[in-house]
Amino acid sequence: MDIRIGQGYDVHALGDGLRLVLGGVEIAHTKGCIAHSDGDVAIHAICDALLGTLALGDIGKLFPDTDAAYKGIDSKILLHKVCDEIYSRGYKISNIDCTIAMQRPKLRPHIDTMREVLAREMGITPDRVSIKATTTERLGFEGREEGVSAYAVALVCKE
């Protein structure tokens, strides 16, 4: 059994009046992420974790933010493409664990929906997708509500 681990990290600044999309789910809020894509930091961190498992580079290499094709793109499409890269090399996704750091709003009510949406997108079951949320106790850029960060790890395996 060939087992590979990868980690990913992403940050986006928050801006007033923008859509907030996290873990593939649109969340009602007064601020959203400033980004070339839909700014889904959770998916971006997960994509980088998955790419890291097989040393395939990072999301910026696969989907350059200078490419107009990715302007405003639904990050679920990026995740789907990243999973194709993993599956085409004969690996299965064992599990994903992601933590989103954001002061406000409370993400708890959206976590299970995120897990279901992401699992469907990755072709795995929700019990293999962990999403966690934390505040940073009002410290740092997340605590000042200037931005959102996400951390992820992924494990893939091949028989």
Ligand code: MG
């Ligand atoms: Mg990003």
